Amino acid sequence: MASALYEKFYAAVRRIPKGRVATYGQIAKLAGYPRHARHVGFALNALTKDDVPWHRVINSQGRVSARAEPLFGFEGRQRLMLEREKVRFGPDGRVPLEKFQWKP
DNA sequence: AGCCTGACTCGGA
C-alpha cells in the first residue's frame, strides 16, 4: 500500500456513479486535498484491483490522459468502458464535461 | 535535508 492518502482518493473515485465522470482535481478536492490532482493520477496508476472505477477519472479537458505506461491501446479500452456505461465521446475524442461530469 | 518525478491544471503566446 502506498499510503492512507491514496486510500482517500480511491474512496472518492468509488463515489462516482455509473455513467458519470470526474476530473483529477475534482477527486482530489472531494478527498480533502485540493492541490493533489497529480497524485490522484499516480494513485490510480498503482491500482491493480478493479474495485475502483478508475476509468471514470479524466482530466479537466474532458480527455483520457495518456499514461506513463508504454502499453498501447489502453486509452481506447478506457473509452470503451465508459461508452459501455453510456458516456458518449464527442467527435474530437473528448467527453462533454458539461453533460457527464459528476456533480455531488 | 535536497533533488527529481508525475494518469494535473491554468493562463498566456
Next chain:
DNA sequence: CTCCGAGCCAGGC
C-alpha cells in the same frame, strides 16, 4: 485549436 512554462505537493532515492 496547440504548445509552453510555472505552480503545485507527496513520495521515493
